[in-house]
Amino acid sequence: MRSGGRCENPLCAGQPEDVKENGDPILEVDHVLDRARWGRDHPIQMIALCPNCHAIKTWGRTGERLREVLFFEARVRHSAWCSEA
Ligand SMILES: [Zn+2]
Secondary structure (H helix, E strand, C coil): CCCCCCCCCCCCCCCCCCECCCCCECCEEEECCCCCCCCCCCHHHEEEECHHHHHHHHHCCCHHHHHHHHHHHHHHHHHHHHHHC
């Protein structure tokens, strides 16, 4: 809901315009930090990413840098979303 159907990576180079069979956006909700290490199941720690950004975060050489960006972005978006509700 918070993402408004768009990838939450502020540096996203382009989310697929296609949607899923049910009309939902093609987004993957992921933990900003590796849950096994220190992530927790809370919206402040979660981010909706398009498949491209998800792959960069998981496999890319710039994944660690992106993680830092997303960590900050998730906090900003979470507080903004809470103050709207
Ligand atoms: Zn993206």
